[in-house]
Amino acid sequence: MVKEDVRRKGQLIRRKGDPYLIIPFRHGVPTALRLAMPAKIYQELRQMIASGGFALSRVKVSPKKSQKIEPNYRGEMIPRAVYKWGSRLQDAPLDRLEGMVVMNVPSGPIETRSQYMTFRVISVNSPTHKWIQPARPGHDFTKKVVEATAEPIQDLISRAITQDLGVS
Secondary structure: OOOOOEEEOOEEEEOOOOOEEEEEEEEEOOOOOOOEOOHHHHHHHHHHHHHOOOOOEEEEEOOOOOOOEEEOOOOOEEEOOEEEOOOOOOOOOOHHHOOOEEEEEEOOOOOEEEEEEEEEEEEOOOOHHHHOOOOOOOOOHHHHHHHHHHHHHHHHHHHHHHHHHOOO
C-alpha cells in the first residue's frame, strides 16, 4: 500500500490506501515487430550507454534468493526481486517512452542483453482515456512461420520418403 499521496507534475497519481498496479511495458528495438522504438532514439540510447552517460538497470537479487518479502494484491507475503536502478529516459519525444529504463538481463551463462522497459501505474485515480488504445491488427506469427517453412519441410519430407522407400 502507498504510504502517502503520490503526485507527479502536480497531478494526483494515487492516494494512500488506494489499490494500484504497476504495469511493465517492454519496447522492441527498431527491427522488432511489436512496439518498436524509433531507430533514432535507439541509436542515441546505445551511444549514451557506450559513453557511460546512461546507466543500465539490473536485478541485484532474484525473487528466489531475495530476503525482501512484501504482500501481493491478495495480501499474501511473497519474495520480491531487488533492483539496482540506472538512468531513465527523460524528455522523450514519444510519451510512451518517457521514463524508459534499459535492463541488463542474462541470456546465458556469460552473455547479457538489454531490454527496454517503461512502467506505468494504474489506479482508481487514473484517467480512463490513458488506457484506451485503438485496435491493432495481430502479427499472425504462426502464419508467417508456416509460409517461411512450408517449402523446406515439403522438401525434407519428400527426401525422407524417397530415402525410406529406396526410390531414386
